[in-house]
Amino acid sequence: MWRQSYGRVTIDAICERAGVKKSSFYHAYPDEVTFAIEAFEFAWKNKTKPWLEPAVAEKVVGNFRRSSRYITTALRDAQTEDLIEIDDADEVARDVLTLVEGDLTQARITNSADPICRLPLSVGRLIAPPSNLTVS
Numbered sequence: 429m430w431r432q433s434y435g436r437v438t439i440d441a442i443c444e445r446a447g448v449k450k451s452s453f454y455h456a457y458p459d460e461v462t463f464a465i466e467a468f469e470f471a472w473k474n475k476t477k478p479w480l481e482p483a484v485a486e487k488v489v490g491n492f493r494r495s496s497r498y499i500t501t502a503l504r505d506a507q508t509e510d511l512i513e514i515d516d517a518d519e520v521a522r523d524v525l526t527l528v529e530g531d532l533t534q535a536r537i538t539n540s541a542d543p544i545c546r547l548p549l550s551v552g553r554l555i556a557p558p559s560n561l562t563v564s
Contacts (some may be wrong), residue, residue: 435538439463497522503555512555523554 439460443450457463487552499521514520525551531543 492525496525499524508557512557514555520554524551527551527554 437460439450439453442463443453444461446453453463457466496518500517503512503514503517503520503524507514507517528547531547531550534543535541
């Protein structure tokens with residue numbers, strides 16, 4: 429699953445790689461979904477989480493905040509020019525950044541660019557133009 433996307437990996441391939449029989453797989457896991465969830469949880473606990481040393485976590489959070497501030501500034505500029513109507517630029521910026529990060533993750537998991545291709549429409553739903561502005 430780490431080398432390919434979740435959708436492309438078969439139980440046969442998992443069993444072959446692990447050197448176990450298919451019946452043993454089904455004895456331990458009722459289905460591929462349960463196995464995938466446990467595999468991701470295992471990877472998080474044993475590979476990802478230890479990597480997030482305090483200094484690294486601080487850097488990741490800093491990068492996220494800088495990106496959020498950049499988006500906030502762009503939203504405020506667009507709001508000043510009456511190009512969009514939003515309630516709270518900071519909150520919408522966090523929502524946009526979360527949406528982008530989520531779509532990038534979905535693209536990787538599904539091994540498809542579709543989530544990224546939908547980003548403009550999805551972001552547009554968050555930052556609609558004012559009702560009195562016609563978009564050509």
